[in-house]
Amino acid sequence: MTRKRRRLYIVVVAMAVLGLAASLVLMSFEDSLVFFHSPSDLVEKPVPAGRTFRLGGLVEEGSFVKSGVDITFKVTDLAESIDVEFRGLVPDLFREGQGVVAEGQMNEDGVFVASNVLAKHDENYMPPEVAESLKKAGNWKAKEEN
Secondary structure (H helix, E strand, C coil), rough: HHHHHHHHEEEEEHHHHHHHHHHHHHHHHHHHCCCEEEEEHHHCCCCCCEEEEEEEECCCCCEEECCCCCCEEEEEECCEEEEEEEECCCCCCCCCCCCCEEEECCCCCCCCCEEEEECCCCCCCCHHHHHHHHHHCCCCCCCCCC
């Protein structure tokens, strides 16, 4: 076997090992990625039941119902609304008309079952994903800066 042929085999084997390693890394990332969707995105292109993602928007006025630790509300981007169910304690800053990001999955009935609910942390903050989805829907009302 010549030196050129041996070197070629080494390069081919190295590329195959590198390709295998890259595919294993990408497959492990696929399980841990969590995408963000607005209610309008979900109406246009529904996410399959059981897939974890983040839903963001505003808590719809008059939709918040609390029964012990079971909470239901609607998330809206002022164009579309999605029903949300959550079992647990919501953040102190959670209220109607405010920005929210919920992480969870859609069930077969088309209701988002949240495993985690995040609320904005002060009166001027809007999660970037929520602000972007409101801008896309044409419902963004920026507050005036002092």
